[in-house]
Structure formats: C-alpha cells, structure tokens
Amino acid sequence: MSSEGPLACPRCATKYSLEERFCSECGMPLVYAGRGEQKPITDAHGRARKVKPQYTEGELVRVAGGHNQAEAEMIQGMLLEEGIPSILRRTRGFDVPDFLAAGPRDIMVPEAAYEPARRMLLDADIVSNGGAPDALPGIGSPARLLIGVLIAVGGAALLVWLLYQATG
Numbered sequence: 001m002s003s004e005g006p007l008a009c010p011r012c013a014t015k016y017s018l019e020e021r022f023c024s025e026c027g028m029p030l031v032y033a034g035r036g037e038q039k040p041i042t043d044a045h046g047r048a049r050k051v052k053p054q055y056t057e058g059e060l061v062r063v064a065g066g067h068n069q070a071e072a073e074m075i076q077g078m079l080l081e082e083g084i085p086s087i088l089r090r091t092r093g094f095d096v097p098d099f100l101a102a103g104p105r106d107i108m109v110p111e112a113a114y115e116p117a118r119r120m121l122l123d124a125d126i127v128s129n130g131g132a133p134d135a136l137p138g139i140g141s142p143a144r145l146l147i148g149v150l151i152a153v154g155g156a157a158l159l160v161w162l163l164y165q166a167t168g
C-alpha cells in the first residue's frame with residue numbers, strides 16, 4: 001500500500017496513493033509530495049504544520065457529524081485551528097452517491113485528540129451531549145432523583161391504600 005504515490009507523510013516521508021489520508025505509521029495527515037505543483041504543496045504544508053503531533057496518536061474515532069460536506073469541512077477547519085487533524089467519512093446508512101456533496105459526514109479524529117476536540121466543539125455548540133449519556137453524568141441526576149421521589153411517593157400511597165383496605 002505504501003509504495004509510491006503523490007502523497008507523502010510530512011514526518012516520515014513514506015509515500016502513499018491518493019486513497020490514503022493518514023500515514024499508517026505516524027497518523028499524520030498526508031500532504032502532496034508532488035513535483036512542481038507549488039500551490040498544493042504550500043497549502044498542505046501549511047496545514048500539516050498546524051497539526052500537533054500529540055493529537056495524532058491512536059485509532060480514529062468519531063467526534064462529530066456534519067449535515068453535509070461543507071459543514072463537515074468547516075468543523076475540520078475549526079479542529080485544525082486547535083492543531084487537531086481529522087478526516088471525513090460518509091455517515092453509514094445514507095445512500096447518496098459518493099460524488100454528491102449532500103449527505104451527512106462523520107468527522108473522525110485520532111483518539112488522542114478526541115477529548116480536546118469534543119470540548120472545543122461543545123464550546124462552539126457544534127455538538128451536544130444529547131447523544132452521549134455518559135459525557136456529563138451530572139445532567140441526568142435531577143431527573144433520576146425526581147423519578148425516584150415519584151416512585152417512593154407512589155409506593156407510600158399504595159401502601160396507605162392497602163392498609164386502608166385491610167382495616168376497612
């Protein structure tokens with residue numbers, strides 16, 4: 001897979017084909033190694049320089065979703081400002097042809113960048129805790145407490161009713 005190609009890892013210089021997005025050794029986003037194409041080299045190098053190496057460790061995990069390619073790319077840009085590399089994946093289960101910009105995207109980041117990415121996106125109101133019940137354990141507590149009180153009150157009322165039936 002990592003023989004020859006127009007892409008290269010900015011850290012270890014391994015060459016990759018266009019299908020690859022990250023170096024399989026370092027996890028670094030690949031850049032154009034191209035000959036003479038000054039513009040893509042400059043842009044890609046600029047992007048690669050922003051990436052913090054400590055955010056490139058680990059498996060790719062889904063940190064957020066975009067409703068379409070444009071929104072997902074906007075989120076990618078925000079992550080990159082924090083030094084977080086990311087890739088986009090078409091969200092599974094949406095049968096939109098690959099060449100269309102429509103359809104939701106998953107934004108994947110290396111595991112090491114998940115927490116800072118999540119925090120940053122939460123601050124920016126890009127993601128919510130709605131789908132992640134274990135993210136903020138405190139939030140569910142008042143509701144659970146209320147349900148507990150209702151069950152306790154209901155149980156007491158039932159007991160009173162039963163006693164009333166027995167004595168009456």
Ligand SMILES: [Zn+2]
Pocket residue numbers: 009010011012013014023024025026027028
């Ligand atoms: Zn590499």
